Amino acid sequence: MISTAACTPPGDRSGRRLPGARVITETCGVARATAARAVQELTARGTVIAVPGRGTFVKPRESTSNDD
Numbered sequence: 001m002i003s004t005a006a007c008t009p010p011g012d013r014s015g016r017r018l019p020g021a022r023v024i025t026e027t028c029g030v031a032r033a034t035a036a037r038a039v040q041e042l043t044a045r046g047t048v049i050a051v052p053g054r055g056t057f058v059k060p061r062e063s064t065s066n067d068d
Helices: 021-028 032-045
Strands: 048-051 055-058
Touching (some): 032 048
Antiparallel strands (some): 048 055
């Protein structure tokens, strides 16, 4: 499992573009297949959005009625 704390800057990540599998591989010290699989899983969960030709982005948080 890739530790997000070790591989991403702190703060709200909504809308941020994810680095490519090669960069994740180098930064997190995992195999390229592992990095690609992690991004695929995040996409399947709806955590990130893949935009063809642009990249993969962290899905913005949905606001709730308690956010007032």
